Amino acid sequence: xxxxxxxxxxxxxxxxxxxxxRVFYPLLVAxxxxxxxxxxxxxxxxxxxxxxxxxxxxxxxxxDAALLFGALLTTMKITLLAFACATLLGTLIAxxxxxxxxxxxxxxxxxxLLQVTPIVAIAPLIIVWVKNPTASLVxxxxxxxxxxxxxxxxxxLRSVNPGLLAYFRLNRATPMQTLLRLRIPSALPYFxxxxxxxxxxxxxxxxxxxxxxxxxxxxxxxxxxILQAGYRLDIPRLFASLLLIGAAGVMLFAVMTALSRWLLGxxxxxxxxxxx
Amino acid sequence: MTDHTALxxxxxxxxxxxxxGMRALRGVDLQVQEGEFVALxxxxxxxxxxxxxxxxxxxxxxxxxxxxxxxxxGQIDARCHRLSFVFQEATLxxxxxxxxxxRLPLDLGRIPRAEADARVHEALKQVxxxxxxxxxxxxxxxxxxxxxxxxxxxxxxxxxxxxxxxxGALDEITRNRLDADLLDLWRQxxxxxxxxxxxxxxxxxxxxxxxxMAARPGRIVEQxxxxxxxxxxASFRVSTAFSGYAGRLQDSLLRASGADATQA
Numbered sequence: 212x213x214x215x216x217x218x219x220x221x222x223x224x225x226x227x228x229x230x231x232x233r234v235f236y237p238l239l240v241a242x243x244x245x246x247x248x249x250x251x252x253x254x255x256x257x258x259x260x261x262x263x264x265x266x267x268x269x270x271x272x273x274x275d276a277a278l279l280f281g282a283l284l285t286t287m288k289i290t291l292l293a294f295a296c297a298t299l300l301g302t303l304i305a306x307x308x309x310x311x312x313x314x315x316x317x318x319x320x321x322x323x324l325l326q327v328t329p330i331v332a333i334a335p336l337i338i339v340w341v342k343n344p345t346a347s348l349v350x351x352x353x354x355x356x357x358x359x360x361x362x363x364x365x366x367x368l369r370s371v372n373p374g375l376l377a378y379f380r381l382n383r384a385t386p387m388q389t390l391l392r393l394r395i396p397s398a399l400p401y402f403x404x405x406x407x408x409x410x411x412x413x414x415x416x417x418x419x420x421x422x423x424x425x426x427x428x429x430x431x432x433x434x435x436x437i438l439q440a441g442y443r444l445d446i447p448r449l450f451a452s453l454l455l456i457g458a459a460g461v462m463l464f465a466v467m468t469a470l471s472r473w474l475l476g477x478x479x480x481x482x483x484x485x486x487x
Numbered sequence: 488m489t490d491h492t493a494l495x496x497x498x499x500x501x502x503x504x505x506x507x508g509m510r511a512l513r514g515v516d517l518q519v520q521e522g523e524f525v526a527l528x529x530x531x532x533x534x535x536x537x538x539x540x541x542x543x544x545x546x547x548x549x550x551x552x553x554x555x556x557x558x559x560x561g562q563i564d565a566r567c568h569r570l571s572f573v574f575q576e577a578t579l580x581x582x583x584x585x586x587x588x589x590r591l592p593l594d595l596g597r598i599p600r601a602e603a604d605a606r607v608h609e610a611l612k613q614v615x616x617x618x619x620x621x622x623x624x625x626x627x628x629x630x631x632x633x634x635x636x637x638x639x640x641x642x643x644x645x646x647x648x649x650x651x652x653x654x655g656a657l658d659e660i661t662r663n664r665l666d667a668d669l670l671d672l673w674r675q676x677x678x679x680x681x682x683x684x685x686x687x688x689x690x691x692x693x694x695x696x697x698x699x700m701a702a703r704p705g706r707i708v709e710q711x712x713x714x715x716x717x718x719x720x721a722s723f724r725v726s727t728a729f730s731g732y733a734g735r736l737q738d739s740l741l742r743a744s745g746a747d748a749t750q751a
Contacts, residue, residue, distance in 0.1 A: 374578035
């Protein structure tokens with residue numbers, strides 16, 4: 212018997228676990244890329260104001276921690292407020308659309324209009340109109356995050372098994388019973404899909420709105436830090452801010468995925484496979 | 488002559504034309520007595536499902552009238568007529584447990600929880616699934632899901648059971664077993680059953696009477712009484728009497744489709 216064999220087998224078994232794989236392989240990619248990046252920057256001797264090495268970015272992140280994490284907190288506050296507003300508003304609008312065909316026909320084009328209008332084009336207007344800076348930023352981010360929730364929830368509330376709907380009618384279910392026991396559970400997978408898209412969009416909306424507000428000289432979020440760092444050619448800090456925005460986005464996505472798994476695990480097709 | 492008060496279902500000159508002009512049914516007259524097990528047998532497009540849905544009140548006839556227990560089927564009201572409907576597919580809520588699925592009609596009827604739970608247990612026991620109360624539908628086989636659907640139909644203690652090709656998607660062995668169990672339930676619960684199928688053998692095995700139907704337009708061709716005693720077991724399926732009835736039904740269906748072909 213080869214002495215190293217049992218150890219190798221144990222680590223192979225460990226690596227085969229899907230939970231471990233989901234963490235291990237992305238981390239491996241990150242390590243390889245960071246190593247390449249660090250190696251190239253050192254080998255080609257790039258100045259840090261053009262391309263900072265990962266080490267310099269980390270130094271900036273640690274050195275400016277108070278400033279950057281404060282900015283992250285501001286951006287996250289805007290993001291979460293906008294996400295909550297978009298969820299509430301989007302769900303209410305979707306219910307209105309499903310309750311009345313006329314409302315849906317009359318208002319849906321405007322929902323699409325809202326979606327296709329670039330937020331950078333209307334953000335200055337909103338920032339001028341709304342005095343409170345937090346409120347104006349939340350409004351901008353909400354507008355960006357709203358549409359997927361309206362569209363997905365509407366689709367979900369309409370995607371009811373026709374056989375079950377007939378069964379409910381046959382048993383004289385009241386509209387409220389049909390809503391609570393049939394339409395809402397049927398819509399849940401679609402609604403959660405909408406939430407997952409919207410959480411990321413709320414963050415993008417918050418950052419874009421901060422950019423527009425920041426060029427006007429106000430703001431304290433991460434976008435403002437990126438603008439300031441850009442003006443001062445403090446590229447490591449710019450990268451550190453970028454890293455925090457990315458991390459916040461990934462975290463939001465992970466929370467939404469966990470929520471979806473918790474609510475749908477066991478019964479819905481999307482959560483039955485081990486695929487990500 | 489049967490006693491007129493024991494009429495469970497009656498269709499009088501029923502026609503159904505769909506909005507697109509398709510004539511699903513023409514001149515249908517049908518009487519089902521209390522306690523009968525009647526199969527509606529015919530090819531697809533003969534309107535057998537349409538007729539069943541009209542008895543349930545899920546569809547309205549274009550003309551003619553349908554009575555359940557001598558009351559006109561006006562609006563949908565399964566509770567008041569004490570009828571239950573079993574669909575072609577199990578039609579279960581995928582997010583709810585087996586017990587919650589079976590309890591659904593009682594919940595919709597606002598039956599108190601304790602009583603509802605007792606009745607759910609009883610219904611699940613009748614279909615042999617009492618140990619699966621906590622399972623989710625996707626964890627069950629197709630045949631077991633169909634049993635859940637039947638338990639959900641029985642839990643309201645119906646006197647009239649309408650089944651729309653309930654075992655059509657199942658393999659033959661499972662289907663035969665469910666057919667036998669359905670006959671037991673029919674006898675134990677003193678039900679009247681109206682059963683839609685396109686299987687000649689299933690119709691002969693189950694029914695007291697088979698109504699053959701033809702398509703274009705959907706209509707009743709013939710009514711054949713299966714004069715064989717119950718309980719019917721597996722040996723009935725291979726008896727000469729069985730193949731005699733199967734042959735008669737096949738002739739009836741072929742003659743009707745032959746007439747259809749000359750018309751076309």
